[in-house]
Amino acid sequence: MFDAMDRGAVLAVKRTRLYTAEEEEMEMEVDGDEEEEEGWAWRLGMGPAGEQRAAAIVVSDAMEPDFPVIYVNAAFEAATGYRAHEVLGRNCRFLQFRDPRAQRRHPLVDPMVVSEMRRCLGDGIEFEGELLNFRKDGAPLNNRLRLIPMHGDDGSLTHIIAIQLFSDANIDPSNISYPVYKQQSSHRLSIQDMNPACHEHTPKVQCSDYCGIFQLSDEVLAHNILSRLSPRDMASIGSVCTRMHELTKNDHLRKMVCQNAWGRDVTGRLETSTKMLGWGRLARELTTLEAASWRKFTVGGRVEPSRCNFSACAVGNRLVLFGGEGVNMQPMNDTFVLNLEASKPEWCLVKVSASPPGRWGHTLSWLNGSWLVVFGGCGHQGLLNDVFVLDLDAQHPTWREVASDSPPLPRSWHSSCTLDGSKLVVSGGCAESGVLLSDTFLLDLTKEKPAWKEIPTS
Numbered sequence: 001m002f003d004a005m006d007r008g009a010v011l012a013v014k015r016t017r018l019y020t021a022e023e024e025e026m027e028m029e030v031d032g033d034e035e036e037e038e039g040w041a042w043r044l045g046m047g048p049a050g051e052q053r054a055a056a057i058v059v060s061d062a063m064e065p066d067f068p069v070i071y072v073n074a075a076f077e078a079a080t081g082y083r084a085h086e087v088l089g090r091n092c093r094f095l096q097f098r099d100p101r102a103q104r105r106h107p108l109v110d111p112m113v114v115s116e117m118r119r120c121l122g123d124g125i126e127f128e129g130e131l132l133n134f135r136k137d138g139a140p141l142n143n144r145l146r147l148i149p150m151h152g153d154d155g156s157l158t159h160i161i162a163i164q165l166f167s168d169a170n171i172d173p174s175n176i177s178y179p180v181y182k183q184q185s186s187h188r189l190s191i192q193d194m195n196p197a198c199h200e201h202t203p204k205v206q207c208s209d210y211c212g213i214f215q216l217s218d219e220v221l222a223h224n225i226l227s228r229l230s231p232r233d234m235a236s237i238g239s240v241c242t243r244m245h246e247l248t249k250n251d252h253l254r255k256m257v258c259q260n261a262w263g264r265d266v267t268g269r270l271e272t273s274t275k276m277l278g279w280g281r282l283a284r285e286l287t288t289l290e291a292a293s294w295r296k297f298t299v300g301g302r303v304e305p306s307r308c309n310f311s312a313c314a315v316g317n318r319l320v321l322f323g324g325e326g327v328n329m330q331p332m333n334d335t336f337v338l339n340l341e342a343s344k345p346e347w348c349l350v351k352v353s354a355s356p357p358g359r360w361g362h363t364l365s366w367l368n369g370s371w372l373v374v375f376g377g378c379g380h381q382g383l384l385n386d387v388f389v390l391d392l393d394a395q396h397p398t399w400r401e402v403a404s405d406s407p408p409l410p411r412s413w414h415s416s417c418t419l420d421g422s423k424l425v426v427s428g429g430c431a432e433s434g435v436l437l438s439d440t441f442l443l444d445l446t447k448e449k450p451a452w453k454e455i456p457t458s
């Protein structure tokens with residue numbers, strides 16, 4: 001969005017003495033024309049007619065609470081209609097209010113961008129984004145904004161420099177996606193007030209004991225409460241009443257709840273998929289797996305010789321298979337891998353330097369990263385309770401036995417899983433002479449000398 005030129009501008013700001021409001025008044029005549037200040041002669045952005053536009057600049061004091069503005073340039077005054085003396089000492093969020101007397105941010109201002117700004121300012125890191133702002137006269141403005149933290153010699157955050165590229169926003173601010181809550185003259189709200197869809201002919205029922213949450217404004221509900229939920233909770237609350245349903249339809253809000261559930265990185269990567277589906281549908285599909293369907297996957301290679309009673313598990317996008325029962329109940333000890341990310345996935349035998357004894361009815365589970373663990377099963381000599389690990393990505397993959405104290409009874413056809421990518425849990429199965437087991441054991445593989453612990457179950 002910004003190029004090397006504005007980096008130079010930032011440095012210019014750093015070097016330049018900051019103006020006081022009075023000096024500003026004396027030095028600039030601002031009447032909507034773009035004036036050029038000496039030392040500020042860098043230009044950014046193009047206007048609609050192709051003319052170059054001056055970047056607005058604001059500097060805030062980061063050592064004072066709430067980042068009060070200590071400097072604005074002439075381009076800022078020209079673009080926003082606010083004079084320096086009206087702005088100095090205030091936080092810049094007033095640009096998100098349509099009317100200078102408004103008490104809260106306009107609902108069309110993207111709350112995601114605002115929270116991102118808040119987060120970046122809190123963390124003392126640079127922010128770059130675009131959001132809706134308003135001129136003093138209420139006209140909507142698009143603001144391509146960059147906030148740059150400035151640090152003192154001791155590393156502490158001293159100032160924030162904002163570079164703003166304002167342009168006219170082609171939106172109708174009256175057509176908002178959150179229905180605006182109208183302040184009632186009395187504290188007592190009727191059900192109709194709380195639920196705009198209530199039939200207008202229904203007699204008004206006073207309900208002072210109705211849930212207080214409905215007395216909050218739409219913006220507070222959406223921005224301060226709903227935005228903190230998980231996608232499922234938001235779907236539930238959206239089915240409570242028409243007002244909640246309307247609020248939860250907002251796509252910005254839906255994106256925020258997806259971010260709560262899956263983090264910024266994942267939501268960022270999903271951004272392109274939402275162009276088609278929208279965040280609501282995407283969240284529903286991912287949380288309910290309703291769009292998931294089986295399809296036949298044709299792969300190359302072979303697991304040979306053919307077998308049954310083998311064990312397989314996924315290691316990221318790779319499917320790994322170990323051992324199994326060949327012809328004449330032959331216990332096997334070979335390892336195969338199928339990389340599902342490959343352009344032509346095919347089963348390949350993994351060349352390992354050492355293998356556990358052959359077995360079937362064992363378990364294979366994924367540990368951290370590229371590690372796998374095998375437990376138990378039935379070998380040549382009968383049932384087993386040994387543990388082997390393998391790093392699939394090692395240069396020379398080798399199955400290594402893990403010596404462990406107090407192992408569970410030898411068994412086959414049991415179940416296992418891993419916890420936290422490092423603890424193996426084994427449960428049930430079939431012991432010698434066909435006795436069925438119902439015990440559960442845990443082995444922490446991060447320990448130098450791992451010892452099995454039985455997990456008591458009632």
Ligand SMILES: Cc1cc2nc3c(=O)[nH]c(=O)nc-3n(C[C@H](O)[C@H](O)[C@H](O)COP(=O)(O)O)c2cc1C
Nearest residue numbers: 058059060067091092093095096117118160161162
């Ligand atoms: C130097 C500086 C300039 C800023 N410029 C703008 C701006 O042009 N438009 C805007 O909407 N917010 C701007 N902000 C961000 C708001 O002041 C505020 O930090 C943001 O709304 C998040 O905080 P809040 O949730 O408490 O409002 C600026 C912040 C700083 C520190």
